[in-house]
Amino acid sequence: MEFKKRNILIAIVIILLAIHSNNTNAQTTTQDSIVCAQFDQDLKTFSIGIKELEKSNKKDYIAISKLYNNILTKYESLPTPLQKKYDNIRSLYYNSACYNVRSGNKKKALAHFEKVADYGKDNYSWAKVDSDLLPLHKYERFKKALVRLAEKTDYLGILKASQAYTADKKEYQFKYANPNDTNLVRLRTIFNLDSIAGCGNEIAKIKNIMYWVHDIVSHDGSSNNPAQKNAIDIIRLCQKEKRGVNCRMMAQILNECYLAMGFKARYVTCLPKVMINDCHVINVVYSCTLNKWIWMDPTFAAYVTDDKGMLLSIQEVRERLRMNLPLVLNDDANWNHKSKQTKENYLDYYMTKNLYHLECINNTGFNTETYIKGTTDTPEYKLNHYFVDLCPQGYQPDNKTKKSIVTTDDQHFWESPYKN
Template identity: 80%
Template sequence: MKLKKRDILIAIVTILSTIHSYNINAQTTSQDSIVCAQFEKDFNAFSIRMDELEKPNKKDYIALSKLYNNFLAKYEKLSTPLQKKYDYVKTLYYNSTCYNARSGNKKKALADFEKAADYGEQYYNLVKKNSDLISLHKNKRFKKSLLRLKEKTDYEGMLKASQAYTVDKKAYQFYYANPNDSNLVRLRTTFNLDSIAGCGNEISKIKNIMYWVHDIVPHDGISRNPKSKNAIDMIRLCQKEKRGVNCRMMAQILNECYLAMGFKARYVTCLPKVMINDCHVINVVYSCTLNKWVWMDPTFAAYITDDKGILLSIQEVRERLRMSLPLVLNDDANWNHKSKQTKEDYLDNYMTKNLYHIECINNTGFNTETYIKGTTDIPEYKLNHYFVDLCPLGYQPDDNNDNSIVTTDDQHFWESPYKNQ
């Protein structure tokens, strides 16, 4: 239950990217530059050695604990400004806790767990179940740190304790681009989406389009966002540069594909109660067959059903998590065809964290988030493009801005797009 290999690699790339940015952009002294260069060298050596030692079922815990201890000691010797620059290094304290606990270095394990709890990234429920930490369970320092972590990351507890939604009088409306829009027609023909969707029923077409986006564009959570954020340009850019995009861009690609095929669809930002360093963006598409919005996640090729195989909406998944009712993740859910997603990883942990409140832009179409000078920066555009944040009663988002509406009315938020037609 330590950080997974992919998470560690993301941390490494993030840190090295930060180092590179610091070297280029910050006004540093020559001494700072020397320190940065050495730290980057140390981190490269650490990552290579970690890769050698992190072999499944063959972990040398003593060697791993020494490796982490030595590298984190170097991090702790950095000046406070440089430590802030490389803040994500703190994610490594949890792995260090596990390896030191396994190696019998209880004092170091407790010290590192205190730092991991202060950073507050690890999921409380996973930490509680982590067999690596059994030797620490009765220790008062461990219990105290675990309580601090619970306040930050007991996502299941937070979700279950959230207040109910309630009707309010907030005025807003969602709009969906017409499939006859010239750009959406171009998208449909460029990638032959009719063939992608296939000749099956509505649900089959919805799934097929989602799988296609998952396959044609890899997910890269730390990639830079392209300037042109429409499906055609993003797909071509990824193919040309052999790169991926983050979950928000993947969801916008899928959203445009659904709109091009005549489906009403939104991309939805799923957010935790307290933002530390992560949220997730998925899609909902309206099924006329089921008379509701259904969950589609192109990042993980994931959708959710009840125990009878009926596709569920975000609203239904969230409530079932709150009530501990059965949820089923599709068997072929995966990350970039490299790692299978389990219900525990994806739903019980990750999405439980990210369903405290949710946000949608009210007006979606082609190039929804592409900045176009003289077009998207004018008052009229902003007046017609705003965010709607659905929150439980009594909660106010930290990052709420002037161009957003906070509502507690889930019935209005999720009403049929065909209601007034």
């Protein structure tokens, strides 16, 4: 299974972030500073070397694995406190294990896969089927390491083991901005959303708007959030600076576009049981035709159906994963028009991790997450804007930093916005 180039670039970004983290920490001894300065240089050399080797269509796996082995050996030689400063470097062990298999160094590959299990942030479901690692499957060391990794990242197993939802008496209400809101009318006019939506049926309009957001703004998971978090300003900023935004901001754009067109919509933070590396934010929009909320993901231009072509909700996708029922991802799902998304990498490996618990803000409209002094920091505003977390029974998310209502009642959470 050939590595995707963007996976290597992500690894390099992690390295540069580690360098930045170290450089911004002033509380180091003189000796530590010298050691860190040398390791920073080693990381830069590694990054340059990987980029050069990745340019070739025919990969030199021996050369690549040597670069990985060298930088990880240097990392392991750092004093323990300094290793903690460069903790993200451990994400390189997985790639190193794969490249060492390809270069014929199974002993080193096994040692580094054991480090993968220690690190516990790589996806078990992917590791157990990754063809790069197949030559290691016969070794007891690999089997034991895979079991240890499963305890941390067998996301499907974790999802299946979650307790059922159940009705409760939590009181909250989801509210949706009126399409006649001045700012939403402005959004609809500036970007001619009526034309974008087209003249087709409801489902066609919902899809067209999602595809338009996917195309007009690129995804960049490492970008900083803009100060003005509304569709108009985000799109203009991205066009001006030729930049992308993260999944949360893309969902903000799509949500406001749906609201402007008269649809009831929410952006949903999809979270793992334990936050290890990331989560994902997508949208749900209420279809009056289907009488349910349906899944729309502008980051990957993705939606999900059953094997008969019926569009599904988050609730339905989650349950079908738990029950091993068929799921189909649209054929044109993609990341920035650079890499195709498949059911395996998007649903089975990524979203399975991120469907353990779900979070929505109760009141959505234009500029929902923009801080406006004298407006969004008032007691009245805070009283009417809070998060609702849908969780399995027996699970309590860490919401120490924000106001949140935790519920186990999925029927209330997903009820029709048109309910009397």
